[in-house]
Amino acid sequence: MPELLPFEEALKAIEDGASQLVASEAIPLMDSLNRIAAQDICAQQAVPAFDNSAMDGYAFCIEDWQSDKCFPVSQRIPAGYAPERLTPNTCARIFTGANIPTGANIVVMQEEADVSKQGVRFPFSKSNSPKQGDNIRPKGQDIQLGQTVLAKGTKITPMHIGLLSSLGLTELKVFKPLRVGILTTGDELVPAGHPLQKGQIYNSNGPMLMALVRHSGYVVANCLHAEDTSEATEKAITELLQCSDVILSSGGVSVGEEDHVKSILQKLGSVHLWKIAIKPGKPLVHATLSGIPFLGLPGNPSSTLVTYHWFARRLLAKSAGQSLTCDRPYPVVAGFSREKTIKRDEFIRVAIGDDGLAYAHPQQSSGALLAACESQGYLHIKAHSNVEYGNHYDFYPFTGF
Ligand SMILES: Nc1nc2c(c(=O)[nH]1)N[C@H]1C(S)=C(S)[C@@H](COP(=O)(O)OP(=O)(O)OC[C@H]3O[C@@H](n4cnc5c(N)ncnc54)[C@H](O)[C@@H]3O)O[C@H]1N2
Numbered sequence: 200m201p202e203l204l205p206f207e208e209a210l211k212a213i214e215d216g217a218s219q220l221v222a223s224e225a226i227p228l229m230d231s232l233n234r235i236a237a238q239d240i241c242a243q244q245a246v247p248a249f250d251n252s253a254m255d256g257y258a259f260c261i262e263d264w265q266s267d268k269c270f271p272v273s274q275r276i277p278a279g280y281a282p283e284r285l286t287p288n289t290c291a292r293i294f295t296g297a298n299i300p301t302g303a304n305i306v307v308m309q310e311e312a313d314v315s316k317q318g319v320r321f322p323f324s325k326s327n328s329p330k331q332g333d334n335i336r337p338k339g340q341d342i343q344l345g346q347t348v349l350a351k352g353t354k355i356t357p358m359h360i361g362l363l364s365s366l367g368l369t370e371l372k373v374f375k376p377l378r379v380g381i382l383t384t385g386d387e388l389v390p391a392g393h394p395l396q397k398g399q400i401y402n403s404n405g406p407m408l409m410a411l412v413r414h415s416g417y418v419v420a421n422c423l424h425a426e427d428t429s430e431a432t433e434k435a436i437t438e439l440l441q442c443s444d445v446i447l448s449s450g451g452v453s454v455g456e457e458d459h460v461k462s463i464l465q466k467l468g469s470v471h472l473w474k475i476a477i478k479p480g481k482p483l484v485h486a487t488l489s490g491i492p493f494l495g496l497p498g499n500p501s502s503t504l505v506t507y508h509w510f511a512r513r514l515l516a517k518s519a520g521q522s523l524t525c526d527r528p529y530p531v532v533a534g535f536s537r538e539k540t541i542k543r544d545e546f547i548r549v550a551i552g553d554d555g556l557a558y559a560h561p562q563q564s565s566g567a568l569l570a571a572c573e574s575q576g577y578l579h580i581k582a583h584s585n586v587e588y589g590n591h592y593d594f595y596p597f598t599g600f
Pocket residue numbers: 383384385387388400401402403404405449450451452453454455458479480481482496497498499500502565566
């Protein structure tokens with residue numbers, strides 16, 4: 200077995216090991232934005248529920264039409280009112296959204312009608328003659344009765360809220376929010392807002408992980424920090440186990456004697472994998488403690504970001520009951536070359552230029568975070584390949600994460 204697990208294998212192992220960990224609850228539809236649907240929704244009615252006019256104009260029966268014929272207006276149908284059956288050889292004045300009367304099968308917009316005191320003519324030429332169904336939005340055009348409009352596991356967007364409202368729903372069964380515990384490790388770290396001593400740096404992964412978890416739609420159960428001792432690491436992990444469905448940590452997963460996370464995970468539970476053939480993010484560790492999944496992300500800020508995006512996000516999604524929609528890459532042409540053949544799958548932070556090509560940010564250090572802020576996504580370069588100007592590679596925009 201190679202020392203570093205190939206990227207795809209690690210991804211599959213983490214996904215396969217994950218399962219839904221949260222119960223469901225019914226909540227007002229208006230509170231369901233970004234929550235995960237815990238039920239399929241089948242339409243109990245068609246939308247629209249009746250044939251209706253797409254234009255302000257006149258409804259009549261196409262079989263009655265001749266270009267010079269005058270149609271008396273026999274009724275007026277605003278939106279929201281029930282029409283009468285249409286008298287043959289007459290037309291109805293009708294408005295956008297109004298119910299098409301029985302007996303009518305076409306609407307002509309008012310700009311194309313010739314209105315006089317006697318009635319209305321529809322003077323179309325032979326080549327441009329009106330057709331049955333013109334300007335009529337048929338019943339069920341948007342949603343058919345019985346159609347599944349929402350699948351369990353879908354994250355609710357503003358469009359879903361509109362769609363479900365169009366079916367008259369006011370409540371939705373969703374999964375309870377996943378509670379994510381966060382641990383940061385390292386003696387050198389100081390929370391923002393405090394003065395730095397020599398050798399110290401600010402803790403940026405804690406706030407970033409909290410923001411990533413919230414951005415993904417989950418709840419931060421607690422965010423703790425542990426100094427680099429096994430006692431402090433064990434104490435913090437034990438505390439997080441009390442309040443979390445899943446735990447993420449940053450730092451302390453490499454090989455140095457200051458790295459305690461992996462050994463504590465081995466002590467408290469079972470470690471499934473450690474070290475993946477990716478750059479950045481190599482020393483990722485995956486474990487389970489008392490049934491709670493634990494993902495130890497490497498401490499370098501860009502390694503934390505990349506491993507969150509590729510591994511933690513998927514673990515959290517599945518734990519939260521969210522269907523894992525496969526991230527779809529966009530083929531993008533590289534605007535740069537790199538002759539070196541790489542051993543690990545690499546996630547190069549790139550921006551898309553005005554010419555549509557992908558350009559690598561000049562700073563790809565795993566310690567550098569500004570590069571990610573100045574980039575638009577990842578160019579995924581598979582292990583054992585290089586980058587050639589003009590070739591296509593898989594681009595994953597940050598907006599997809
Ligand atoms: N001898 C070896 N050393 C290292 C290896 C290796 O294979 N052999 N791997 C390197 C790689 S790759 C990475 S990635 C890092 C990961 O190390 P850890 O996960 O143990 O992280 P730390 O050592 O705790 O920290 C690394 C780096 O990141 C900074 N850091 C950590 N936490 C935070 C935080 N919350 N906010 C901001 N910055 C943070 C920390 O100060 C270090 O600079 O190991 C390499 N070493």
